[in-house]
Amino acid sequence: MSRYQAMSKDELSQELTALRQAYHEKKALGLSLDMSRGKPSAEQLDLSMGMLDVLKSTDSLVTKSGIDARNYGQLEGLPEARQLFAELMGIEPDEVFICGNSSLNMMYDTVSRGMVFGFPGGTKPWGKQQKLKFLCPAPGYDRHFAICEVFGIQMITIPMTPEGPDMNLVESWVNNDDTVKGIWCVPQYSNPEGITYSDETVRRFANLKPAAGDFRIFWDNAYCVHHLTDQPAHLLNLMDECKKVGSEDMVIMFSSTSKISFSGAGVAAIGCSRTNMAALERVIAMQVISFDKMNQLRHVRFFKNLDGIKAHMEKHRALLKPRFDMVTTTLWNELGDLEIANWTNPKGGYFISLDTMDGCATRVVSLCREAGVKLTDAGATFPYGKDPRDRNIRIAPSYPTLDELQKATDILCLCVKLATVEKLLEE
Ligand SMILES: Cc1ncc(COP(=O)(O)O)c(C=O)c1O
Numbered sequence: 001m002s003r004y005q006a007m008s009k010d011e012l013s014q015e016l017t018a019l020r021q022a023y024h025e026k027k028a029l030g031l032s033l034d035m036s037r038g039k040p041s042a043e044q045l046d047l048s049m050g051m052l053d054v055l056k057s058t059d060s061l062v063t064k065s066g067i068d069a070r071n072y073g074q075l076e077g078l079p080e081a082r083q084l085f086a087e088l089m090g091i092e093p094d095e096v097f098i099c100g101n102s103s104l105n106m107m108y109d110t111v112s113r114g115m116v117f118g119f120p121g122g123t124k125p126w127g128k129q130q131k132l133k134f135l136c137p138a139p140g141y142d143r144h145f146a147i148c149e150v151f152g153i154q155m156i157t158i159p160m161t162p163e164g165p166d167m168n169l170v171e172s173w174v175n176n177d178d179t180v181k182g183i184w185c186v187p188q189y190s191n192p193e194g195i196t197y198s199d200e201t202v203r204r205f206a207n208l209k210p211a212a213g214d215f216r217i218f219w220d221n222a223y224c225v226h227h228l229t230d231q232p233a234h235l236l237n238l239m240d241e242c243k244k245v246g247s248e249d250m251v252i253m254f255s256s257t258s259k260i261s262f263s264g265a266g267v268a269a270i271g272c273s274r275t276n277m278a279a280l281e282r283v284i285a286m287q288v289i290s291f292d293k294m295n296q297l298r299h300v301r302f303f304k305n306l307d308g309i310k311a312h313m314e315k316h317r318a319l320l321k322p323r324f325d326m327v328t329t330t331l332w333n334e335l336g337d338l339e340i341a342n343w344t345n346p347k348g349g350y351f352i353s354l355d356t357m358d359g360c361a362t363r364v365v366s367l368c369r370e371a372g373v374k375l376t377d378a379g380a381t382f383p384y385g386k387d388p389r390d391r392n393i394r395i396a397p398s399y400p401t402l403d404e405l406q407k408a409t410d411i412l413c414l415c416v417k418l419a420t421v422e423k424l425l426e427e
Contacts, residue, residue, distance in 0.1 A: 002339040002357075004420055012425050019418045023371065026411050031372035033408040038191070038350035038396040040263055040316075047315050048261040054301040061297060069293040075285060076277075077269070081296035085269040087306035088224065089255050090237040096269050097280055100291050103256035103268040107218060108147050110252060110270070113283055114181065114214070115151055120275050121249060122214025126181055135173055135183040137165035139353060139381035139392050141191040144184040144220070148383070153181070155383035160190070164197035167204045178211035182218055188235045189223040192353040192381055192394035194346025196233035206241035210250065219253040223349040225313045226259060228321050233347050239271065248273040257299060259350065260309060260316075267292075267299050323397040327352055327409050334413035340420045343395075352395040353381075354412075360419040361390045367415035373408045 007015065055061060061069040065079040076082065077098025086093040099106050113119075115127035126132055132153045136145055137160050148155050156173060158165045164187070173180050185205075187197045197205075205217060219238055227233075242248040251273075257266035272280065303309045328345050331354070335341050343354045356364055361378035368375050376394045379387040395412070397405055 002420075004338060004340055004417075004424055007424075009425065012421055016418075016421045016425060019414065019421060022414055023367070023418055026414060027371045029372070031407060031411070033372060033400060033404050033411075034374040035396050035400060035405070035408050035412070036374045036376045037399070038259075039399045040259055041319065041399050041401075043319050044316055044398070045262060047312065047319075048302070051261060051298050051302040055294065055298055061294065063297060063300075067293070069297040072289045074293060075288070075290050076281065077291065078293050078296045078300065080300045081267065081293075082269075084300055084303065084305065084309075085255060085267075085271070088309065089221065089239075089253055089269070089271045091239045091253070091271045095239070095271050095273065095277065097272070097277060097284075098267060098269045098291060098296055099284075101256075101264060101266055101268060101295070102258065103220065103222065103254040104143055106254055106268055106270050107144070107220065110216075110218070111147050111151055111153075111182070113280075114216070117279075117283055119214040119216060120279050122212070126214065129179070131179040133173075133177065133180045135165070135170060135180060136383045137184065137190075138383060139192050139387075139394070140184060141186060141220070142376070142380040142385075144218070145383045145385075156180070157383050157388075158183075160193060160195060162195060164190075164195060164201035167201055171204065171208060174211070174215060175209050176211055180210070180215060181212055182216050184218050184220065186220050186222060187238070188221055188233060189226060189346060189349025191222070191349065192344075192351035192392075194344050194349045194351065194353070196235055196347075199234075199236045202236040202238050203241055205238060205251075206245055206247055208247070208250065215250060217251045219251055221253060221255055222259070224255065225309055226316070226350065227313065227348040228317060228324055229347045231347070249275050252276060260312065261299060261302070265295070267296055320398055322402060323400075323405055324352065326402060326405055327395060327397045330406065330409040330413060334410070335416060338417070338420075341416055350396060350398055352397060354393040354395055354416075355391045356393065356416055357420050357423060358389045358391050360416070360423050361387060361393050363419040363422065364393060364412070364415045367418060368412055371411050371415065373411045373415075375412070 081098050082093040082096040085096045118125035134148045135158050136155045137158045253271035256268035365375045365378045379385040
């Protein structure tokens with residue numbers, strides 16, 4: 001039982017008065033702080049500024065493989081860029097398709113292609129089928145869910161466990177229901193809980209026996225090199241596991257340098273089997289003559305190889321780790337004894353996930369907003385924006401300065417206390 005739950009109504013009322021007083025004082029400061037979106041800070045972006053100098057007007061922009069990066073051609077990407085992403089994604093260069101600047105864009109396009117043209121293994125395009133479902137491990141990434149919503153795909157919530165999505169449920173849906181066409185996965189340092197799928201979970205994914213031939217796993221490994229400790233989480237390679245059992249057509253991987261180099265001006269890639277690649281090429285060839293190979297070349301010349309990316313990510317870690325520590329330490333100091341909330345202490349990724357007492361998250365987010373602290377909307381981490389227990393809040397510590405973050409986290413803790421006491425008094 002939490003300390004608040006052990007209080008009498010009178011004691012709670014007194015606590016409420018004190019908390020309201022403290023809240024009004026904070027509100028009077030007129031702050032404007034944002035902990036809502038996982039954006040890198042300006043200092044993080046500065047780390048990649050050297051990339052703007054690696055291509056000079058006097059340099060040859062013909063690559064080692066003999067391709068002029070300035071011209072049309074090489075739809076699937078520069079061989080050097082495919083090599084770099086192959087290392088990053090743990091697959092073969094000819095399984096990599098380098099696209100534009102955003103992996104989310106590629107995910108949207110992949111679903112859109114499924115709707116219009118279908119996938120190898122299917123009988124007709126998804127859009128011509130009666131019912132469509134996607135499995136949505138939750139808490140999860142709101143923009144994945146938004147893609148399903150925009151295409152009218154029914155979302156089935158799959159609870160997350162410390163090992164990844166509940167695989168008993170995943171297997172039972174995928175293996176028995178041919179209207180289940182996909183599942184969203186952020187397998188390493190998941191958004192927002194920072195969970196890395198266990199070996200067992202990855203193997204169970206590879207061994208799925210989908211009822212639908214056109215079922216695809218959307219493997220969004222956005223945080224594959226985004227470690228916050230010197231003991232990175234280990235993720236088994238899904239493509240390797242799939243190849244062992246011949247199920248590699250089932251997986252489509254996504255990656256980008258959005259949180260490695262520049263957000264919105266990085267390079268994104270799809271990783272998939274050669275069968276999927278051939279289908280992809282046929283459609284993309286009608287869409288575009290070639291993607292931005294100058295940006296691909298900039299990335300190749302700046303990072304050189306996976307070791308170059310890893311060394312660069314160490315610099316990100318040095319900037320991010322103190323921010324994460326500040327939030328978790330403040331949460332612990334302010335809320336630890338009260339036992340009215342739980343939060344994650346992630347080993348990587350971009351978020352801290354906070355669970356309040358049931359029924360308090362919406363109130364916490366709105367109290368914070370009124371006091372000048374913007375958080376992601378309560379419910380956003382669940383399909384249709386509805387958290388059935390109204391308790392999950394996603395905290396993004398990367399963007400604010402340390403000073404702003406301290407102020408914002410203090411207010412957040414105060415709002416958690418206030419919303420909890422209000423709730424207990426209501427009951
Ligand atoms: C899990 C996940 N995937 C994808 C993205 C977006 O990546 P991109 O900028 O490559 O579209 C984000 C951004 O927050 C994310 O958290």
